Amino acid sequence: MNASPTIRPPQSVADFSREEWVEMRLIHTFMRYARPALHSALVLLVVMVAILYRHVDPLALGLWATATAVVTLSRYGVISIYQRNLVGVSGPPLRAFMARYGWTWPASAMAWGASMFIYFLKAPIYDQFLCMVVLVGMAGFAVGTFSSWLPCFRSYVNGLGISVVIALLYELVKEGGLPSTFNTYGMLALVVIYWAVIRVSGQRFHEVQRVNLELQYDNSTLIKSLTEQSRAALEAVEIKNRFIASAAHDLRQPVHALDLYAGWLAAEPEFVEQITPKIVRSTKAVNDLFNSLFDLAGLEADPLRVNPQEVDLAVLLQDLEAQYAPFARERSLRLRVRGATGQIRSDPVLLQRLVGNLLSNALRNTHRGGVLMAVRRRRGVPCIEIWDTGVGIAKEHQQAIFQEFYRIPLQGTEEGFGLGLAIVSRLSEALGHPIGLASRAGRGSVFWVELRG
Incomplete structure (x- = not known):
């Protein structure tokens, strides 16, 4: 049986610093879109093989398709490790995971770019066009799916761009001179320009995501702070109400007793020896209450100065x-x-x-x-x-x-x-x-x- 994914309790914004929380969310967003991107890659792999298998070297096409499939499946394995062990995790374990397995994305991109060696200037022009549209689409698709985690996005786009450029340079060297139609040079220029555009677009999309997450963090922190302040204010009101009720209750009895004893003493002064100790006890009770109240009020109003x-x-x-x-x-x-x-x-x-x-x-x-x-x-x-x-x-x-x-x-x-x-x-x-x-x-x-x- 397959082991069930490790379930961890949700972690709140308060558990992390601002940068840690934003980084965690960016990586988790990146990994959330990774599996759908792989599904698309497998479908495109089948489509390209179907387009090219009658028009290019079957052995070269088979080797390329096998290598690309292996790298794609390895990315499925990486995603499985993440979902089993790292969903909801942050900090060093998450960064270590990305550092250890991040190479699979540029490796996959370079494998796809290497397809240019198979079909460029070899397959019919219409088939070449369809295969190039696939590569262009994969680069554009990376802006929306991989730019959350900038290191992997850059390495993926760079891997794709470098492998395509190498394939075009190889064709230039093999032609041994300036082609009469300038097709290869034009293609090389378009690839470099598109490569730069994709990098800039990914960078800006990443910045937008980061700013949005920072705003979420700040808003959550503000809401938490306001909630705590409201709770503290309600507790203060409750304490004040309890204070008034309790102080009134505690004062009523000794003050009432003082009033009775004073009236008794005024009416029958000959009982002074019996009444005086009672007045002293009642006065002491009032003093004790006030002393305790003053001590507590002093501790709350004026922070204690500790002299260790x-x-x-x-x-x-x-x-x-x-x-x-x-x-x-x-x-x-x-x-x-x-x-x-x-x-x-x-x-x-x-x-x-x-x-x-x-x-x-x-x-x-x-x-x-x-x-x-x-x-x-x-x-x-x-x-x-x-x-x-x-x-x-x-x-x-x-x-x-x-x-x-x-x-x-x-x-x-x-x-x-x-x-x-x-x-x-x-x-x-x-x-x-x-x-x-x-x-x-x-x-x-x-x-x-x-x-x-």
Whole structure:
């Protein structure tokens, strides 16, 4: 059985540079027209043999027809290789294919041009005329079918022109002088002029095709850019709407509580000791929300200025432990730190903010047990890991938690405003430190930061 052609997924304009895409399309256009051209060549070969077999040397005609058929069939083989392995391919493999098999086109052209040795000044004038019309038609046909790929077009036309000119020069030498009728000289002049015209026509047709393809590429790129901008604008509107709705929801409760506590305090000042802590908690909730919003707005409005330098991992983890240990004690959690010696290159301030947000998120969503912060290697890359024994994150939520205002709709994850991990995502992109996550609902989570660079 014949092997079925290799099927490759379609490649979009975005996968290539402008020149690569245009070159790929030109070669594929060239190969698309190659097989119909061969069908025509086989038919013309039969026609020429039928015209000449009674009027020229049968042996010479047979040798020429055999050689021409072999070259034509070899071009069928080349096209089969292309269709089996290279449809949809671009770049070096496609150029290598054309460089390896491009010789079959000039070889075929020279074989056809060599027919002049068989019939010129040997067959009846009417038969000569018909055979020359075939050669003229093949040269003109090449402008529309082969000019997509200029190297093959030029070599094909040159092969045809050179072989015809050699045949005419051979007849001039054989005649041994100036023919009385000037027929051969006139024929030679016409061939050279037509040869030049075909080359110029092919060049211009090729340029037209190239310009059209470049316009297609530019239009596709522009459409893709506009589509992405429209999508980004719609996403921005969606984020803004979510921002307004979420901020209003998150602010309503603590502000309403402040109003109630203030009214209570004004009506019954003797309860100041009981009311004051409640006012402090409500005020802290409002402040925390505004601080998170300002942090996120600052990251989006003003691109982060990263100041990479050597960061001591042991010092970084000690600072984070000192900062979050009181919060862990307040929640009756155990915060453990397993440091590591060594240094990495990063921005110490931004890296501390990134890991601090992960640590704060872990402590907020853990109600029993504790949190572990450690430095370990994953696939040879040092990573800061944050392990917790909290409520965990189901798989369907693990991508969405890095979006603004996204909170998992489960009991035990209501604290916070859904902004901490969004800030982590922004910091991760700015620093070039990818973040990872593994979690199971009800079993806890681990976040890690890859310290590349």
